[in-house]
Amino acid sequence: MTSYRRNNVNTSAITITEYATPSPLDWFVIGCMLALFGTGVASPWITPGDHIWNLLTQYFPGGAEQALWMARTLVPLLAFAHAGEVVLFDQLRMRRHGVRRWSRVWWMWEISCAVEGIRAWKRVDGVIAHKKKE
Template structure:
């Protein structure tokens, strides 16, 4: 009996260490889904104990300090700790579904090709051109080299430059919001990380192309996991 107790204690210690080292995101998802904690607090989660019927998690926040949360083992209590992996994976997948997240995590950024770069430069030039009337005035770079001194069009753009500027900003801001809601969050790209900023900057300038590129990255991750 003493040997079995020692084995259980060793297994428990391994499970706790493994979860805290390699599956911090799953611990956060447990608290976000089951306890409805905000990500900022849930991301501080540490597994402190596991029994046959529940796991114990601690969290920290500046307002409440350290708090303890007890979550029941799902879908049912374990008969022994050797079942812990099966149960914890089940709970992780249940949380992903409940939170609207994908198990296929994107950790890299794919740069645009030549077409994408051309689009990004065009958007930058267009934004700059509409930013001030002077950028479309007589003798300006835009009027002379881009519009080939086609004055009727240049004059119209000068009169409507604010509408053009607001339209460009609004369209690309909407694309960024859509990228975040439908792709970055779903595939667990950490907000404000380097990879997140790269995707968002591309989204703010490139538009449709960034969605296609991101979807290809997801396809590659799926292929890697299924082969």
Template sequence: MSVPNDGSKERTLSHMNKDHQHDLSAILKHQLGISSPNPELTDISLSSLTIAANGKTYAVPISPPMASWSDRRTRLVEMTMSARSALGLGADGKPLVVRRFLAPSSFGAVVFAAVVFYFSCFAAVRAGLVEPGRPAWGVLEAVRFPFGPRGFRWVVERIFWGVVAIHVGECWWLDRTRLRRFGVGRGSWLWLAWMTRCFFEGVTTFKSFDGEVEGLGKRSE
């Protein structure tokens, strides 16, 4: 099936060049790694976009090719959204920048509190507060902790480095895949707040951060 000769292609080219030039820039950057502030869509077929930029002409593949010409709007929207997501851009073509911190909530708050409690237990064990004759020792005996207070100390100390490694790894991944990408500068108070939350809360921090980014994208439309 070919592109119909009814003026619809010309209207599509005109619309994209007039109202979506920043989206063409994003598509070109995402698909081919070419940066251009003012690209021009010069042709479109079922299998590719032809974009003029920087004095050259580039063919951007539509993969898979469109089944029919009537699919063009849907496919252009899909290519645009994919490019925005990959490049961290809003609907206006500008980079999305996270400027606020969100405190833990619901299940995330429970996880945060549980991890804080664990590190408090570790600190208590290392400080000698879980010893015979100490109040904590009596409490553990009263609640019949498995294998008693000695079992409690063994578990708390044995898992410490594993817990630290997991949470440090989560912080590293948050910084690498999200904080730097969305303009949260390393060492800033905002960076420290998100990193602290991630260290104690873990993976649910990612969902919260992604929700903030999604909200920024919607507000830019």
């Protein structure tokens, strides 16, 4: 199997065996994305006078109406984009670098990609670059 992998054009000699912990900036992006997804999913239940409505009115530029419009518009687009990104991430990074599908490491990377998007790509590329130096 190893000789097959090395002879296959779509695989790399570098194998990813670990998950890289997100940086503080990654955690900020994760929080923003989860808040956006949560607002988009919960938007039908956010009505004038609710606690969340009041928070959005007070802190979001443009008020609660603008925040809900953005969430309802962006969440389906982002969900579609991130779903495609997860498939590409699996093919171009996980599979190519020997991460077994459905393994613990695979799930951690794929969930990160689903939530973070491009930040997960940059982090896995950092892991690959580090392994190349070794």
